[in-house]
Amino acid sequence: MKIPECDRCLLYSHNPHLFCAVHPAGPQGDSCLDFRLDPNAQAEELWEPEGATYYNGELILQPQQRLTQQQQQELLDTHPMFTGRCPRCNAEFDRDWSARVHWDCSECGWMDDTV
Ligand SMILES: [Zn+2]
Structure with missing residues (x-):
């Protein structure tokens, strides 16, 4: 399952069929141990x-x-x-x-x- 953090993660591939290099089917549960903040991701909630x-x-x-x-x-x-x-x-x-x-x-x- 994709979680909200995925959008801001370096490992997110932006491919809906294989969206994560480490967890192709998405992280287990609602948090991810391999989450790495992408410095280029936009902080949408502060917009x-x-x-x-x-x-x-x-x-x-x-x-x-x-x-x-x-x-x-x-x-x-x-x-x-x-x-x-x-x-x-x-x-x-x-x-x-x-x-x-x-x-x-x-x-x-x-x-x-x-x-
Ligand atoms: Zn007046």
Whole structure:
């Protein structure tokens, strides 16, 4: 049986009919004693799309411009997308965000220029 480690193993032949030089039928059980990490294998589980980041486990697309870490933190602390409130007058935003494209405040006229 092929195990997840096979994809990152030097001995993996990438041939579905004889995929391992040492264990042609695959390793016994769910780990392999002969596993050798292939330095050229891609670490797929760490993949993150360009220009996006994870916030509370959800993938968030960043604005086009590159923000510094401090600017990103500021955005998370102040932007109504994350706080639910207007950064200027503190008015509460409608939490139905799915249909929301613009974050302009109807109370004080604050305009969102980040997204
Ligand atoms: Zn406002």
